Amino acid sequence: MRAVVATLLLAILALAGCQREERDTRPQSARGSGEQPTPVTTLEPGGQRPPGSDNKAASFEANAFHMSEGKRLFGWFNCSGCHANGGGGMGPALMDEKWIYGSSMESIHSTIRDGRPNGMPRFGDKIPDDQIWELAAFVRSLGGNAPSSAAPQRNDDMMAHPSENRMPDAATLGKSP
Amino acid sequence: MKRLLPMAFAAAGTVFLQGCAGWQSALDPKGPAASELAWLIWFFAGLCAVVWVLVMIALAAPLMMRARAQAQPLAVDAGADDRKLRVVMIAVGLTTAILVGLTLLSFFADRTLAAIGSDAVLTVRVTGHQWWWEVRYEDATPSRILTTANEIHIPSGEPVRLLLTSNDVIHSFWIPSLAGKLDLIPGHMNVLDIKADKPGVYRGQCAEFCGAQHANMGTFIIAEPRAKFDAWWNDQLQPAAAPTADEAKAGEELFLRRPCVMCHRIGGTPAGGTVAPDLTHIASRQTLAAGTLTMSRGNLAAWIADPQGIKPGSNMPVVEFSGDELNAVVAYLEGLK
Numbered sequence: 309m310r311a312v313v314a315t316l317l318l319a320i321l322a323l324a325g326c327q328r329e330e331r332d333t334r335p336q337s338a339r340g341s342g343e344q345p346t347p348v349t350t351l352e353p354g355g356q357r358p359p360g361s362d363n364k365a366a367s368f369e370a371n372a373f374h375m376s377e378g379k380r381l382f383g384w385f386n387c388s389g390c391h392a393n394g395g396g397g398m399g400p401a402l403m404d405e406k407w408i409y410g411s412s413m414e415s416i417h418s419t420i421r422d423g424r425p426n427g428m429p430r431f432g433d434k435i436p437d438d439q440i441w442e443l444a445a446f447v448r449s450l451g452g453n454a455p456s457s458a459a460p461q462r463n464d465d466m467m468a469h470p471s472e473n474r475m476p477d478a479a480t481l482g483k484s485p
Numbered sequence: 486m487k488r489l490l491p492m493a494f495a496a497a498g499t500v501f502l503q504g505c506a507g508w509q510s511a512l513d514p515k516g517p518a519a520s521e522l523a524w525l526i527w528f529f530a531g532l533c534a535v536v537w538v539l540v541m542i543a544l545a546a547p548l549m550m551r552a553r554a555q556a557q558p559l560a561v562d563a564g565a566d567d568r569k570l571r572v573v574m575i576a577v578g579l580t581t582a583i584l585v586g587l588t589l590l591s592f593f594a595d596r597t598l599a600a601i602g603s604d605a606v607l608t609v610r611v612t613g614h615q616w617w618w619e620v621r622y623e624d625a626t627p628s629r630i631l632t633t634a635n636e637i638h639i640p641s642g643e644p645v646r647l648l649l650t651s652n653d654v655i656h657s658f659w660i661p662s663l664a665g666k667l668d669l670i671p672g673h674m675n676v677l678d679i680k681a682d683k684p685g686v687y688r689g690q691c692a693e694f695c696g697a698q699h700a701n702m703g704t705f706i707i708a709e710p711r712a713k714f715d716a717w718w719n720d721q722l723q724p725a726a727a728p729t730a731d732e733a734k735a736g737e738e739l740f741l742r743r744p745c746v747m748c749h750r751i752g753g754t755p756a757g758g759t760v761a762p763d764l765t766h767i768a769s770r771q772t773l774a775a776g777t778l779t780m781s782r783g784n785l786a787a788w789i790a791d792p793q794g795i796k797p798g799s800n801m802p803v804v805e806f807s808g809d810e811l812n813a814v815v816a817y818l819e820g821l822k
Contacts, residue, residue, distance in 0.1 A: 334793040334803060380800075384760045385747055434744050436802045464671065 331373055365413035368441040369448065372458040378446025379460045379472070381439055390427070393468040394450040399427060403450045403469065405478040411453065416444035452477035509688040511661040516680045518601055518664040521594045529587060536583065598665075602678020605646040609637060613649075613656030613669040613691070616698040616799060617762055617775040622718065623648075631721050632750075634762035635775045638717050641684045641708035649675040657693035660706050666692045681708035688776070697798035703776025724753025725765045725821050736817025744804050745814070751821070761800070768821045774799070786815045 368374045382388070390399030400408065409415045409424060420440045423430030431440065449459040452475035459473035469475070506513045514520040612619040622631040639645045649658050651669040658677065659666035667677045681687065691702035709717065728734045740746060741756060748761035756764075767773075771780055774796055778784040790811060792801035806814060 331798065333798055334791075384758075433742055434747055436744055436804055439744075439802055 364438075364441050365417070365444075368438075368445045369413050370454050370458050371445065372460075374442045375445045375449050375454060375458060375472070376460045377439075378442035378444070378449075381435075381443055382446055385431075385435070385443075387443070394447075395468060402447050403452075403475065403478060405451065411448065411451075413441070413444050413448065416447050417441055420444060446472075449473075450475065451479070453479075508686060509661050509690065513662055515685060515687060516663040516682055518598050518679065519662055521597050522665055525590065525594050528590065532583065532587070598678075601680055602644045602646045602676075605644040605678055607640065607643065608646045608648060609639075610648045610650070611637070611658060611669070613651040613653075613658070613695070615653050615696050616691070616702040616796070618658075618702075618704045619652075619762070629718075629722060631718060632763050633721060633766070634770075635703075635772065636705045636707055636770050638707045638709060638714055639679070639681060640711045640714040641681050643711070644678055644680045647677045647679060649677055654695050655693050656691045656695045656702070658689065658704075659692040660687050660689035660704075662687040663706060668693055679706070681706065684708050684710060686771075698796050701775060701777045701796055703772070705771065705776065720769070721766055725751045727753070728817050728820055730816065730820075732813050733817040733820050736813035736815070739806070739810055739814050740817060743806070744802065748800075764818065764821060766821055768819050774801075782815055782819050785818055786811055789814060 390397060391402050392399075394403040395401055396404075400406070407415070409419055417440055419428060420435070420443055421430070421432040421437075435443070445454070446460070448454055449472040452472075454472065456473040459475070460471065461473055462471040511519065511526070512523055514523040608623040610621040610623060612621070618635050618637075620633050620635070620637050622629075622633075624630050637647075647658070649667055649669045650673065651671045653671065655671070656669040657666050658669055660679065663681055664677060664679045667675050669675065685708055687706040687708070689704040689706060691699055691704075693699075695702065728737050737754070740751070741754060746756045746758065748758040750757050750759060750763045750765065752763075752765035768780065772778060773780055773784055773788050774792075777796055778788060788795060788801070789804065789806065791803065792799055793803055
């Protein structure tokens with residue numbers, strides 16, 4: 309009797325292995341979610357403006373699947389052409405603690421979507437919105453701003469810097485504050 | 486009833502055997518490599534079946550026979566021992582001979598397979614991607630190098646050398662009617678020589694689990710007479726046909742302005758992405774999305790409108806087009822013969 313129960317429990321346990329990670333590959337709307345501009349500063353004539361926030365930011369930030377997709381797209385869309393694996397070249401470095409337009413998901417998303425002065429092109433028409441969020445999540449992980457348990461691991465080819473899950477937090481240089 | 490049951494099983498068996506024919510079957514060989522392998526399969530199976538039946542008879546016979554009553558069960562009969570020893574020796578000898586024979590057959594079959602491509606003139610580089618095949622025809626003249634996807638045209642009756650590698654995970658290239666399977670390994674080049682005896686379309690399938698859409702990673706070998714193959718190659722080298730109708734012109738503009746252009750290449754336009762299938766002559770291919778859909782206007786539209794519903798997890802993202810925009814893009818792609 310016990311053996312039967314144990315076997316049944318084992319079978320149920322084995323069934324749990326059929327559970328697949330849920331991945332949202334079919335977005336509700338592929339168009340830009342928030343078309344409202346993302347503020348770069350909190351200074352605002354006439355008082356404080358509420359900071360623009362997007363519920364997509366929270367669902368993409370620190371999500372392992374989305375960050376790894378972002379890493380793939382970062383290579384595919386030739387971001388390295390200017391940002392050189394995050395180390396910076398023609399475009400600014402992405403793995404340091406300097407964020408010209410802020411380090412939030414919303415800021416990076418709007419940088420990619422709308423472009424920025426002095427060279428960053430606008431990709432709003434060219435990249436579906438969810439992929440922009442994936443890229444933003446990955447760009448944040450370049451500076452060690454993502455949990456190491458979720459950030460992408462080593463590349464298949466030669467690496468210019470430690471993999472994203474081993475990057476020290478650029479803001480604190482790896483030291484706890 | 487007792488008689489009917491085995492007959493029913495036999496009838497069901499012949500139904501299953503029907504599955505062994507067709508454009509994707511190792512038992513329906515259409516090339517020298519597959520013929521060699523099919524012969525080997527049948528010979529091994531036949532010989533092993535005979536051996537199995539003989540062993541079963543040898544096992545069953547003593548069980549069926551009634552033992553003779555012996556007056557002295559413990560008495561030693563030297564003659565009987567000798568006879569048993571002789572039978573065992575003969576069986577061991579036969580087994581050794583059969584195993585050595587099968588090994589030799591397999592060895593000579595391998596030699597035949599290795600010799601198929603020794604005089605191959607055409608080299609095709611096949612790169613596996615999740616979940617499609619990139620096909621590149623090599624040529625000494627750089628302007629004649631051709632990149633296409635999922636369909637491999639070859640001249641019939643001529644050996645073709647395939648260089649197999651992968652861009653992401655391990656895939657496996659298997660055209661059962663033409664050759665055995667061989668893995669596509671990232672960072673490593675495998676060489677497979679194939680030859681199709683007669684013109685025809687032979688289906689292949691990724692044979693190494695490679696992710697969510699492994700099952701929808703088909704490929705086709707299209708064997709044609711040499712003249713037709715050369716004409717096909719020359720056609721494919723041409724830049725994409727410029728659209729003439731207004732709708733198709735609008736479609737081209739949309740293609741170049743919207744996300745399509747980030748990944749796909751269309752020769753003769755600024756679209757130069759190399760991470761997704763080359764679309765220069767997409768309408769000349771028979772299928773879409775690596776053998777998932779047949780090529781038609783409706784399927785093109787469906788694939789663009791909802792790739793994640795048709796092939797969940799594939800790298801083709803959902804791009805939001807309005808109905809008119811979608812029609813225009815499809816009209817443009819449909820014209821890329």
